[in-house]
Amino acid sequence: MNNPVISVQNVDAHYGERQVLFDVNLDVMPGEIVVIMGGSGSGKSTLLKHLLGLQVPTSGSILVHGKSLHDVSKKELKQLRKKMGVAFQGGALLSSLTVAENVSLPLEYNTDLDQNTIDIMVRLKLELMNLGGFGHLMPAELSGGMLKRAGLARAVIMDPNVLFFDEPSAGLDPVTSVELDELILKLRDAMNITMVIVTHELDSAFKIADRIMVLLDGKVVQVGTVEEIKRSDDERIQNLINRRPRSNQLHGDAYLQRLVNGEGEK
Incomplete structure (x- = not known):
């Protein structure tokens, strides 16, 4: 059995006192395309920074090719990064x-x-x-x-044998976005690259992903195939893929009461 190319193990992350990732776990297998999907502020970009070794988790570990990004020497980290490519959002x-x-x-x-x-x-x-x-x-x-x-x-x-994308389809028209999706699949097949793609573009995610991780409020809601995610009975996932608001807006009196009581403050 193949070992995972990337292994995220019980990762917590904080910005100051605010926790932004909660016990995140994920294994990415060789040649697999895994899409990390979630709404704005869900922790997708933070997780990507940790996968690239740009940030150190509060607890837990991230392994690439079996080596921890945070326990290796600078020389070993440089060698690991030579095997990793990054396609940034705006090029x-x-x-x-x-x-x-x-x-x-x-x-x-x-x-x-x-x-x-x-x-x-x-x-x-x-x-x-x-x-x-x-x-x-x-x-x-x-x-x-x-x-x-x-x-x-x-x-x-x-x-590289591992490639990370940050919002590959952001800002593109539908036709160009589809062309880029086709190119990503062609690239994976031609070069046998393992890919982790952060996106909020549902059509793109459903087309290119072997598996999808749904991340909401810094927590993993589900990891599964495209069909498993589409059929999920988790209301939060259905809200995400059907673009429904997560909660109803509060009426004026309730909103005022919430402010007075300090509810929702981090």
Whole structure:
């Protein structure tokens, strides 16, 4: 049986005195696409930062390839991160560099490859993202979808075996969003990459996910296949996927009473 590529074990997290993640557990298997889904403020982005080793949990542990992100040396952490790619929400390209120069950055900083080899690898990845012939352009000359694909090319330039996405479809029109979903699936199959994707886009999540983790108020409500999530009898999940408000608005007197009593304060 394969061991999980990523293992989140009993993770709690705080910002100051406020707890934002509560006993989160998740195993991500090789070649799997796991989508982390939840409403605004549910803890998705916080969990992603912990998965990248950018934040240390209050308690619990996060293992990547069997090694704790927070118990390894700086040298070992650097080696682990070379196997991890990150596609940021807005592409996060440097505006002063061409697309090709942006994509080549991880190779420039982390390898001793000669420039000719780097140029070939950059062209290959741009072709994979349907951006062949666009490497000479500046980021400002690209559409939103092209920016996303350029950022994805940079994320996979070092052939990582784990790839993290932050809201890949955010800000895209429906057609471009579908094209990006297809590209994500093609990339997984072509490169056998394990993926963790944070999104609130339901159509995208249901199309690309092998499994979905529903995270609400920092707590794992359910982890399951797309069909299991759709059929869930948990009212909170049904509210999320049917875009229903979580609670009715309070009437004026009740709202005033809540303020007077200090209810709901953290």
